[in-house]
Amino acid sequence: MAFNHKHLIDITEYSAEDIMTILETAKTLSEVxxxxxxxxxxLQGYTVVNMFNEPSTRTRSSFELAEKRMSCDTINxxxxxxxxxxxxxxxxxxxxxxSYKIDLVVIRDKHAGAPQLVAQHTSAHVVDAGDGKHQHPTxxxxxxxSIWQEKGSxxxxxxxxxxxxxxxxxxxxxxxxxxxxxxxxTLVAPQTLLPARPDVxxxxxxxxxxxxxxxxxxxxxxxxxxxxxxxEAPFPxxxxxxxxxxxxxxxxxxMKPDALICHPGPINRGVELDSFMADHPTRSVILDQVxxxxxxxxxxxxxxxxxxxxxxxx
Ligand code: CP
Numbered sequence: 001m002a003f004n005h006k007h008l009i010d011i012t013e014y015s016a017e018d019i020m021t022i023l024e025t026a027k028t029l030s031e032v033x034x035x036x037x038x039x040x041x042x043l044q045g046y047t048v049v050n051m052f053n054e055p056s057t058r059t060r061s062s063f064e065l066a067e068k069r070m071s072c073d074t075i076n077x078x079x080x081x082x083x084x085x086x087x088x089x090x091x092x093x094x095x096x097x098x099s100y101k102i103d104l105v106v107i108r109d110k111h112a113g114a115p116q117l118v119a120q121h122t123s124a125h126v127v128d129a130g131d132g133k134h135q136h137p138t139x140x141x142x143x144x145x146s147i148w149q150e151k152g153s154x155x156x157x158x159x160x161x162x163x164x165x166x167x168x169x170x171x172x173x174x175x176x177x178x179x180x181x182x183x184x185x186t187l188v189a190p191q192t193l194l195p196a197r198p199d200v201x202x203x204x205x206x207x208x209x210x211x212x213x214x215x216x217x218x219x220x221x222x223x224x225x226x227x228x229x230x231x232e233a234p235f236p237x238x239x240x241x242x243x244x245x246x247x248x249x250x251x252x253x254x255m256k257p258d259a260l261i262c263h264p265g266p267i268n269r270g271v272e273l274d275s276f277m278a279d280h281p282t283r284s285v286i287l288d289q290v291x292x293x294x295x296x297x298x299x300x301x302x303x304x305x306x307x308x309x310x311x312x313x314x
Contacts, residue, residue, distance in 0.1 A: 003303050007126045009115045011137040011173045016180050023145050025313050026292070026299035032069055032314050033294060040314050043070040046103040046305050051093075051118075052078040052129070053109045058265055059129045059138070062293035063106050069294065070301055075100075078108075090114060094121040103305060107131070112169075125304045133167050138300060139264055140173035142292040144181060146285045147219055149292075150260055154181035160213050161203075162188040162245060163223035163272055166195050166234075170223060170264045175201045188213050190245065192234035210245055214254045221262040222247055222272040238271050247273035252280070260285050 067074045104125040112132030119126040130136040186205040198206045235241045261283045
């Protein structure tokens with residue numbers, strides 16, 4: 001298999017075959033997480049920098065764990081503990097780190113475009129771990145992995161992405177990724193949380209009526225309301241948002257019997273969905289998504305750092 005990508009910054013540069021290769025390798029690597037010694041020597045000697053300039057629980061911890069599982073050497077830093085607080089620019093920081101002969105940089109930043117900038121100032125591979133409102137490609141891959149594990153394929157699958165589309169980098173990667181894999185995507189949001197041109201994202205349908213859409217869907221993907229990015233009040237109250245766009249226990253009966261519930265986390269319980277739906281024993285795959293974060297990131301590291309040249313993944 002030819003995997004010809006230096007970076008993972010823009011999911012639209014990846015084909016269905018590339019994505020399927022990452023998912024299948026993630027499936028193989030998931031077995032490593034079941035062993036007593038959860039480690040393979042595959043990427044021994046590679047140095048990875050995790051640069052998190054914005055808060056993260058899931059992405060940061062799962063990248064660190066994925067790197068450890070694959071035996072990479074890692075440097076973890078970012079935000080207020082770096083010389084950025086003394087005025088050092090992102091470019092100077094990157095050129096400094098590049099002097100260490102690093103192999104791969106994982107970057108999260110509040111500025112859209114930061115990963116592209118970093119890629120211009122390092123010879124290392126770059127993985128976007130979420131940049132501003134732009135993209136979050138490894139989140140899209142772990143979402144696809146979780147859906148694939150439950151549904152078996154993507155062709156013709158009806159997926160609704162609900163909520164704060166306007167501020168969502170998850171949406172920026174997930175909509176194109178689902179379309180590349182053959183799914184049908186419906187965006188559901190109040191008009192005030194939709195971009196001016198929702199068609200640019202590539203979704204098939206746009207609606208502001210959750211109850212109309214709900215019975216047709218195979219997957220309900222609930223987006224976090226990004227309180228930290230809301231510049232004005234886009235809805236009167238969180239209570240009203242929850243009534244109109246929240247996945248509530250009352251709406252359970254409207255869903256297909258085998259429809260799934262996804263959320264990228266962190267959850268605002270009582271806003272995007274209530275606790276009954278978040279913890280739903282058969283529908284919710286939210287914690288499976290968290291677990292998929294390790295396997296898919298192990299796979300991304302494997303393929304970007306040489307794939308078959310490093311021998312078998314596990
Ligand atoms: N989904 C996600 O990116 O979560 P974190 O912000 O906790 O990494």
